[in-house]
Amino acid sequence: MPEFAELDPLLHQSLRLAVISVLVSVESADFVYLKERTGATAGNLSVQIDKLQEAGYINVVKDFVGKRPRTNCTITPQGREALAAYVTALQTYISLKS
Amino acid sequence: MPEFAELDPLLHQSLRLAVISVLVSVESADFVYLKERTGATAGNLSVQIDKLQEAGYINVVKDFVGKRPRTNCTITPQGREALAAYVTALQTYISLKS
DNA sequence: ATAAATAGGTTTACATTATAAACCAAATTC
DNA sequence: GAATTTGGTTTATAATGTAAACCTATTTAT
Numbered sequence: 001m002p003e004f005a006e007l008d009p010l011l012h013q014s015l016r017l018a019v020i021s022v023l024v025s026v027e028s029a030d031f032v033y034l035k036e037r038t039g040a041t042a043g044n045l046s047v048q049i050d051k052l053q054e055a056g057y058i059n060v061v062k063d064f065v066g067k068r069p070r071t072n073c074t075i076t077p078q079g080r081e082a083l084a085a086y087v088t089a090l091q092t093y094i095s096l097k098s
Numbered sequence: 099m100p101e102f103a104e105l106d107p108l109l110h111q112s113l114r115l116a117v118i119s120v121l122v123s124v125e126s127a128d129f130v131y132l133k134e135r136t137g138a139t140a141g142n143l144s145v146q147i148d149k150l151q152e153a154g155y156i157n158v159v160k161d162f163v164g165k166r167p168r169t170n171c172t173i174t175p176q177g178r179e180a181l182a183a184y185v186t187a188l189q190t191y192i193s194l195k196s
Numbered sequence: 197a198t199a200a201a202t203a204g205g206t207t208t209a210c211a212t213t214a215t216a217a218a219c220c221a222a223a224t225t226c
Numbered sequence: 227g228a229a230t231t232t233g234g235t236t237t238a239t240a241a242t243g244t245a246a247a248c249c250t251a252t253t254t255a256t
Binding site: 002003004006007012014017018021037038039083086087090093094 | 100101102104105110112115116119135136137181184185188191192
């Protein structure tokens, strides 16, 4: 058993962690909302959403609201588990208080 | 005030965080000891020690024990502060329980 | 009607970073 | 004295992060 646990590289990145952090506390969130909450640029957010989706950590559904496109995101059970595991792993490095 | 704090890129890397994590709880640690505790390869450890030193987060002193070279590391006050700030910043992303 | 601006993204090019393999010098062991 | 071990450093390559540039459709202004 290594003393320091491996940190899931998908979550060990600030924007992806912020996105997951928002999604874990909300039913769903669209691109514009995530952009506002995280303060990210659209390009960066687009790329990181893709990666989270490819990892199976979030679901992405694209539809239209009126005539405007909307990209809607929700966290998956795997996403929740991955976040929990990430927090647990972090605690082998640092002690955090809630 | 952004909702998610910036994460010090120097500490947001597992090996550097592990090194600081060890050093914060120990008077000093040499290369061999850090290599054992972290499980890192020598090359990677050498590079990351350099970066922590350049950042002023650790002090590195090279001497000899008998005829053998020894690289000794200690954390600096800035290193301690940076770690504390990093933990605080992380808590804007996740709420952790000790 | 058409031009300009805005919305909602995606693609890409570039720079930075991380990592292990290769390397090196000195000391030790066979 | 040849081979191995110790204690590292240098480097080559791959992976990653990021913003600028771009794209399509819609709305607003002229």
